[in-house]
Amino acid sequence: MKSRQCNILATIFLLSVILQSCTKKEFLPDLKGSLVGYVYTFDEFRNLLNDHSGVIVTALGLNNTYKINTDKQGRFEFVNLPAGTYEIHFEKTGFGTLKQFGIKHLGGQPTVLGMPFNYGSYGSAFFLIEMPTTQIVNMQIVNDSLYCEFSFVKPKPDALSMNMYFSSVDNFEVESAMLKMGVWVIKKGTFYSTKINMIDFPFKAGEKVYFRGLTSPNYESGITLFDGRIITCIGYYFDYENNIMVYPSQGNKSAQYFFIFQE
Amino acid sequence: MIKGIARTYNSSENDTITVIATGPYGSRSQITGAGGSYTFNGLGNGTYRLDFIKKGYGTIRQYGIQLFGYDTLNVYGVSLFRTYSSYKIPEFKRITFGTKPRAFPEYMCVVIETNQILGYFPILFFMSTDKNVTYRNFQECVGYYWVYGPYEIVKEDKIYFELQSLPFASGSEVYIIGYVCNLDEYYYGYFDRYLGYEEWSTLESDKHTPLMSFIMP
Numbered sequence: 235m236k237s238r239q240c241n242i243l244a245t246i247f248l249l250s251v252i253l254q255s256c257t258k259k260e261f262l263p264d265l266k267g268s269l270v271g272y273v274y275t276f277d278e279f280r281n282l283l284n285d286h287s288g289v290i291v292t293a294l295g296l297n298n299t300y301k302i303n304t305d306k307q308g309r310f311e312f313v314n315l316p317a318g319t320y321e322i323h324f325e326k327t328g329f330g331t332l333k334q335f336g337i338k339h340l341g342g343q344p345t346v347l348g349m350p351f352n353y354g355s356y357g358s359a360f361f362l363i364e365m366p367t368t369q370i371v372n373m374q375i376v377n378d379s380l381y382c383e384f385s386f387v388k389p390k391p392d393a394l395s396m397n398m399y400f401s402s403v404d405n406f407e408v409e410s411a412m413l414k415m416g417v418w419v420i421k422k423g424t425f426y427s428t429k430i431n432m433i434d435f436p437f438k439a440g441e442k443v444y445f446r447g448l449t450s451p452n453y454e455s456g457i458t459l460f461d462g463r464i465i466t467c468i469g470y471y472f473d474y475e476n477n478i479m480v481y482p483s484q485g486n487k488s489a490q491y492f493f494i495f496q497e
Numbered sequence: 498m499i500k501g502i503a504r505t506y507n508s509s510e511n512d513t514i515t516v517i518a519t520g521p522y523g524s525r526s527q528i529t530g531a532g533g534s535y536t537f538n539g540l541g542n543g544t545y546r547l548d549f550i551k552k553g554y555g556t557i558r559q560y561g562i563q564l565f566g567y568d569t570l571n572v573y574g575v576s577l578f579r580t581y582s583s584y585k586i587p588e589f590k591r592i593t594f595g596t597k598p599r600a601f602p603e604y605m606c607v608v609i610e611t612n613q614i615l616g617y618f619p620i621l622f623f624m625s626t627d628k629n630v631t632y633r634n635f636q637e638c639v640g641y642y643w644v645y646g647p648y649e650i651v652k653e654d655k656i657y658f659e660l661q662s663l664p665f666a667s668g669s670e671v672y673i674i675g676y677v678c679n680l681d682e683y684y685y686g687y688f689d690r691y692l693g694y695e696e697w698s699t700l701e702s703d704k705h706t707p708l709m710s711f712i713m714p
Contacts, residue, residue: 265521265543268691270690307693339544340544340563340564340565341543342522342543343519343520343521343543343544343545343561344544344560345544345561345563346691349561349690351559351562351570351572351690461695
């Protein structure tokens with residue numbers, strides 16, 4: 235009995251020695267490796283710029299933060315980045331800030347963001363767009379056409395994209411709009427205009443409908459590079475803390491205008 | 498586990514390709530089996546790179562293969578292209594303008610005269626208004642389209658590039674340089690995702706034509 239108790243105690247003692255000598259690092263090897271990605275920068279009208287350098291890329295990890303700059307081609311590389319899941323920010327003065335969450339970096343050979351390892355002509359990259367300087371100074375809806383006037387700081391584009399918000403409530407906030415649509419307005423002399431399809435509008439004939447607009451670059455379309463590669467856009471993100479989708483480079487919302495809805 | 502298929506492009510040989518998987522715990526190597534298939538079992542967590550190597554062919558790399566837990570990742574569609582390391586570049590004599598023989602429509606072309614009758618020749622051309630044009634610094638990359646006769650490939654001592662397809666303004670000086678490269682790969686060349694370059698695995702960086710230039714009409 236005593237001998238059996240001694241054996242049990244000895245086994246327990248031996249096991250505790252073994253477990254104490256193994257650190258957390260040895261169970262989880264300390265992997266490091268490069269994390270590479272690509273950023274493309276655009277002016278506020280979504281024209282691709284020539285030089286993508288100077289974007290500050292920040293990788294926020296569990297215990298540490300790492301920063302690097304992009305080169306002229308928009309490439310960035312964190313060398314010897316420890317394995318982990320990161321939040322990554324992309325910032326440059328005058329551009330909207332892009333954030334990405336849950337970026338897995340396992341360490342070892344380079345992790346390349348946005349480019350699937352099965353190579354082909356497609357990939358994704360982070361798109362950073364200049365903050366808008368264009369202001370909406372006037373809008374009118376006549377019959378089924380929208381007319382806009384803008385104040386430009388940059389040279390006038392031939393067209394620009396906007397988000398339009400509609401409501402039957404006076405002094406509405408865009409977040410509570412009854413209808414939202416994206417439009418492209420085309421330059422026609424001193425105005426910019428487009429047709430608006432009102433078939434599915436939730437308003438009654440004769441009703442006063444209020445609307446606002448804001449300039450918003452196209453976040454859906456990708457680009458085709460000179461070598462034929464198609465790059466899709468990673469340009470917006472879901473803010474988990476505030477529970478909203480963030481489009482980093484949208485303009486200020488305009489004043490409120492109205493029109494009488496016709497059947 | 499990483500599994501996939503690798504073959505040589507347009508070949509009827511019994512191809513075997515060496516595949517090397519490099520990750521956080523070192524490298525492992527395999528030879529492709531029937532139909533070009535390969536499988537790496539028992540790899541630890543981490544990010545891997547695959548190198549596809551065969552003598553006489555350009556090496557292709559794939560990056561960023563992340564393995565976690567009991568993942569099985571399929572990597573398909575790798576093609577290797579044969580190299581032309583021993584190809585002797587002809588002498589390039591001068592650049593003129595003209596139309597391609599027996600071509601319709603008769604587009605005006607940049608014409609490069611050489612010192613020999615050419616059949617298929619493995620040279621990939623790079624053009625730029627920057628006189629430091631190379632295969633890394635260029636605005637246009639052109640594979641050669643040789644002239645066809647009614648029932649045969651017509652052999653010429655000249656190379657033709659249609660002006661209408663070149664993205665240069667009239668009056669600009671355009672610099673051009675050619676590198677030995679398998680032109681099949683021109684259509685299937687790949688973007689090296691880690692380095693950030695367009696890559697042609699068969700391009701011989703130290704085997705190139707002299708730098709030439711012309712004024713865009």
